[in-house]
Structures are given as structure tokens and as C-alpha cells.
Amino acid sequence: MNNRPALPPEIARRRTFAIISHPDAGKTTLTEKFLLFGGAIQMAGQVRAKGEARRTRSDFMQMEKDRGISVSASAMSFDFKNFRFNLVDTPGHSDFSEDTYRTLTAVDAAVMVIDGAKGVESQTRKLFEVCRLRDLPILTFCNKMDRESRDTFEIIDEIQENLAIDVTPASWPIGVGRDFLGCYDLLRDRLELIDRADRNRVAESIAIDGLDDPKMADHVPAHLLEKLREEVEMARELLPALDPQSVLEGHMTPIWFGSAINSFGVRELMEGIGTYGPEPQVQKAQPREIAPEEGKVTGFVFKVQANMDPKHRDRVAFVRLASGHFERGMKLTHVRSKKTMAITNPVLFLASDRELAEEAWAGDIIGIPNHGQLRIGDTLTEGEMLRVAGIPSFAPELLQTCRAGDPMKAKHLDKALSQFAEEGAAKVFKPTFGSGFIVGVVGALQFEVLASRIEMEYGLPVRFEPSQFTSARWMAGDKAAVEAFAAKNKQHLATDNDGDLVYLTRMQWDIDRVERDHPEIRLTATKEMMV
Numbered sequence: 099m100n101n102r103p104a105l106p107p108e109i110a111r112r113r114t115f116a117i118i119s120h121p122d123a124g125k126t127t128l129t130e131k132f133l134l135f136g137g138a139i140q141m142a143g144q145v146r147a148k149g150e151a152r153r154t155r156s157d158f159m160q161m162e163k164d165r166g167i168s169v170s171a172s173a174m175s176f177d178f179k180n181f182r183f184n185l186v187d188t189p190g191h192s193d194f195s196e197d198t199y200r201t202l203t204a205v206d207a208a209v210m211v212i213d214g215a216k217g218v219e220s221q222t223r224k225l226f227e228v229c230r231l232r233d234l235p236i237l238t239f240c241n242k243m244d245r246e247s248r249d250t251f252e253i254i255d256e257i258q259e260n261l262a263i264d265v266t267p268a269s270w271p272i273g274v275g276r277d278f279l280g281c282y283d284l285l286r287d288r289l290e291l292i293d294r295a296d297r298n299r300v301a302e303s304i305a306i307d308g309l310d311d312p313k314m315a316d317h318v319p320a321h322l323l324e325k326l327r328e329e330v331e332m333a334r335e336l337l338p339a340l341d342p343q344s345v346l347e348g349h350m351t352p353i354w355f356g357s358a359i360n361s362f363g364v365r366e367l368m369e370g371i372g373t374y375g376p377e378p379q380v381q382k383a384q385p386r387e388i389a390p391e392e393g394k395v396t397g398f399v400f401k402v403q404a405n406m407d408p409k410h411r412d413r414v415a416f417v418r419l420a421s422g423h424f425e426r427g428m429k430l431t432h433v434r435s436k437k438t439m440a441i442t443n444p445v446l447f448l449a450s451d452r453e454l455a456e457e458a459w460a461g462d463i464i465g466i467p468n469h470g471q472l473r474i475g476d477t478l479t480e481g482e483m484l485r486v487a488g489i490p491s492f493a494p495e496l497l498q499t500c501r502a503g504d505p506m507k508a509k510h511l512d513k514a515l516s517q518f519a520e521e522g523a524a525k526v527f528k529p530t531f532g533s534g535f536i537v538g539v540v541g542a543l544q545f546e547v548l549a550s551r552i553e554m555e556y557g558l559p560v561r562f563e564p565s566q567f568t569s570a571r572w573m574a575g576d577k578a579a580v581e582a583f584a585a586k587n588k589q590h591l592a593t594d595n596d597g598d599l600v601y602l603t604r605m606q607w608d609i610d611r612v613e614r615d616h617p618e619i620r621l622t623a624t625k626e627m628m629v
């Protein structure tokens with residue numbers, strides 16, 4: 099790793115990361131505060147436009163506003179000190195885990211948010227596993243310290259045991275719940291005090307000379323000070339010291355304590371991301387890896403969002419730049435179709451505002467509006483036939499039949515569903531027999547989201563009904579063998595949005611039977627999203 103050339107300064111100052119957490123751990127609030135400290139918004143939770151002052155900026159779809167959950171992963175760029183942060187928001191709800199999984203292929207690090215009272219929750223564990231698969235560096239923020247929370251050592255132990263990662267405290271909380279006064283910054287020996295009066299004000303920070311500095315007593319009551327000194331001494335003996343290399347390799351996570359809603363601990367976390375977070379990393383691809391400092395531009399699509407702007411039926415492909423210096427108007431080769439695309443109106447996302455991106459560098463995330471040419475997993479290059487590897491598509495766990503409320507509008511339904519399939523929001527299968535479509539998703543909430551979006555964006559009321567099938571598998575194997583098998587099993591067959599054959603099953607027994615009786619056919623639960 100260390101023999102790579104130094105990155106150009108513009109690339110080296112980029113930090114591209116996602117926030118992962120269990121629903122309700124405070125991820126959206128933390129995102130807001132990042133934007134507040136990055137100067138991207140004046141007041142967290144409020145947009146400049148007065149009429150919609152309560153709408154948070156990172157959630158833009160109607161359903162998200164209604165339910166208060168982040169459904170689609172949005173990307174935001176903002177500056178903090180001399181860094182450019184590219185923050186990719188991930189849906190915390192487990193029904194959207196596939197979107198989250200793909201998002202994590204586009205970042206270099208993750209910030210894990212945990213709730214001080216609840217510790218490590220199931221969804222955090224799942225997302226953490228994904229980070230582990232990619233050896234992503236992880237920085238941890240323990241939120242809600244201003245509420246009754248668990249013992250600090252207990253929280254740290256739970257992370258070490260559950261997630262099998264070394265934890266090193268970057269700050270140490272003083273008091274909990276109502277008595278929470280702030281933190282002692284262990285990395286810089288400073289006292290950080292919380293200001294509860296103004297949630298949007300950055301807390302004051304007092305420089306002191308170690309824990310024994312007599313000035314400490316002016317700010318911290320005697321009983322809390324004594325406890326703090328004891329705990330810090332124990333922590334320094336029992337817990338490993340911060341090793342920046344180990345953090346970059348994904349073996350150690352520094353933990354900051356704070357309260358995002360009170361803007362407390364957030365700035366220290368951001369400084370930590372700048373100091374200990376990775377620069378843009380090498381991207382795995384076929385037939386060779388892509389290094390960020392290469393002169394030529396390459397990028398890959400990790401998400402497609404349809405109808406971001408209801409006035410224009412556009413789809414925005416979110417592209418992570420893997421190398422080079424991109425300039426607006428550049429012509430890039432779309433590797434799958436081998437066609438050249440001129441990128442004339444790329445956008446940068448500054449929270450929910452978009453502005454034209456005149457330029458962007460490796461590590462940045464830009465949106466490319468298009469009419470369906472770009473799909474998840476597509477690679478764009480300056481001519482070389484490279485394909486970014488490892489963006490998976492998972493077999494859906496829930497299948498339902500979808501019909502238009504008005505049979506005359508079946509054709510429109512076809513169009514709407516294929517658009518959502520391209521976006522990666524659902525799998526759409528067209529059975530060989532019978533009419534209608536079978537829609538597959540990873541979590542039940544997605545059916546509601548789809549129905550509400552099809553109605554809002556296409557004016558089409560739809561019904562989802564139970565399907566006789568429970569799962570779907572892609573088929574692979576010798577072409578003749580697959581065709582012979584297909585001819586005999588028509589009632590089980592469908593095609594997905596790319597025209598690939600899919601075997602629909604009613605129970606595990608169907609899958610076992612095929613594997614037993616037809617060893618020449620492979621059934622797979624994932625398919626790489628690239629052609």
C-alpha cells in the first residue's frame with residue numbers, strides 16, 4: 099500500500115464515506131449537523147426556503163417526508179476545513195439493505211452511529227458485516243449521550259465482542275443523561291463542554307494541560323471529575339492506543355461520544371474523519387485495478403434514482419469517480435454498450451440542491467441525468483474497456499404479483515416497473531405464462547414504497563397480490579442445457595429486466611430438485627450487475 103505515489107492534492111483532500119446505523123440511532127440528525135458545520139446549511143433541520151422549513155435536506159421523496167425515514171441513498175458534498183467531504187446517506191431501514199450494500203461499494207470508509215442506550219443493534223451488525231467484507235475503515239460515533247445511556251466500558255466491550263474489532267476511545271464522556279457535561283478529548287487533551295441552550299451552536303472547547311490541570315475543577319464538579327480521572331486511567335491501561343494504520347486496514351475503530359441533536363461531539367468526529375479517514379482508494383476492476391491518481395477518468399454507477407425531479411422524467415445515475423479529473427462536457431465511453439456519451443450536465447449534490455458540476459475529482463460522486471442508458475454496475479471510462487467488479491444484485495426474498503388497477507393501462511405499468519428495475523428498487527420478472535408481472539423485493543416495506551411511487555410518478559393505481567412463488571434464482575450453465583431445461587419448466591420461468599432467465603420457485607424443495615436432477619444447471623441467488 100505504502101509504495102503508491104502521493105495523490106494530487108485535490109484528490110488527497112477528499113473523504114468519501116457513508117453513515118451506517120440502526121434505524122433511529124440518529125443518522126439523519128448527524129448528517130444535518132455535518133452539513134451545518136460544513137457551512138452547507140445555516141440551521142440544521144431547516145432549509146433556507148421558509149415554506150418547507152421543517153423538511154430536512156437529505157430526504158427528498160414524498161414518502162420519506164411522510165414517514166421520516168430515509169429511503170433512497172442520497173449523496174452530499176461539502177467542505178470542512180481543508181477537506182472535501184462526500185457523504186453518502188444510506189437507508190437505515192432493513193427493507194432497503196440492497197441499496198445500502200451497493201452504496202457501500204462506492205465509499206472508502208463508514209461512520210457507524212450507535213445509540214448510547216441501545217448499543218449494537220441487529221441492523222448495525224448486518225451493515226458492519228458488509229463493511230467487513232470490503233475491509234472498510236470504520237469510525238464510530240456513540241450518540242444520545244444526553245439521554246440515560248449505558249456504562250462507557252460496557253458500550254466499548256459490546257462493540258469489541260459483537261463486531262470483533264478493536265475499539266479505541268477518541269473522547270471520554272463526562273456524566274450521562276441529565277448530568278452529561280461533555281467529553282474529554284483524549285487525542286488532544288482538551289475539555290469539550292456541551293451547550294444545551296443553543297442546539298445549533300458549536301460547543302466551547304477549553305485547552306487544558308492533561309487531566310490533572312487545576313483548571314478542570316472550574317468546569318467539572320468534583321464527583322464527576324474523580325470518576326473521569328479513574329475511568330480514563332483504566333481506559334488507557336485496558337484499551338489499545340489509536341493506531342492510524344490499523345484504522346485504515348479496518349481492524350480498529352476510534353469511538354467519539356456525543357449528542358448529535360445538541361451539535362455535541364460532531365466537530366471532533368469530523369476532524370477525526372479528516373485525520374484518520376482514508377483518501378480515495380484503489381478500485382477493484384477487470385481486467386486491472388484502477389488507481390485514483392491515474393490521469394484518465396473512470397467512474398461507475400452504484401445507484402440510479404428515477405424521477406428526482408417530478409417535472410422532468412429524468413433518472414439520475416449516481417457515479418463514483420474512481421480516477422482522474424473530470425470536466426463537464428467530457429466524452430466518456432459507456433463500457434457495456436461501447437458507445438460514447440458526452441456528459442454535458444453532470445450535477446453535484448449539495449444536500450437537496452443540485453448544481454452543475456464544472457469539474458470533479460477521483461473520490462467525488464456526481465449525478466448524471468440520463469434516460470435509462472445508465473444502469474447500476476455500469477462503468478464509464480476514457481476509452482479503456484474496464485469493468486468495475488463486485489456490485490451485486492441479490493435474489494429477492496419476497497415476491498408479489500403486480501397488476502394495474504385499470505387493465506387498459508398495462509402498458510404504462512410495464513414502463514414504470516422496468517424503470518424501477520433499472521433503478522435497482524425492485525426486481526421485475528415477466529413470467530413466460532400468464533399476464534402481469536412478478537415483483538421481487540428484499541423487504542415488505544418496499545411494496546408500499548413502489549405502489550406509492552407508481553401512483554405519484556405515473557398516475558397509475560396498482561395492486562400487489564400474493565404470488566404462488568416465494569423466491570427467484572438466476573440460471574446459468576451450458577446454453578443448450580439451459581434451453582432444454584427451460585422448455586420443460588415453462589410454468590416456473592420468467593425473464594428479468596435484462597432478459598436473463600429466472601427460475602421462480604415455490605419452496606426450497608424446487609431448488610434442491612433442480613440441483614439434484616440437473617447438475618448441468620446452476621441456480622444462483624446473486625448476479626453481478628454488469629454485462
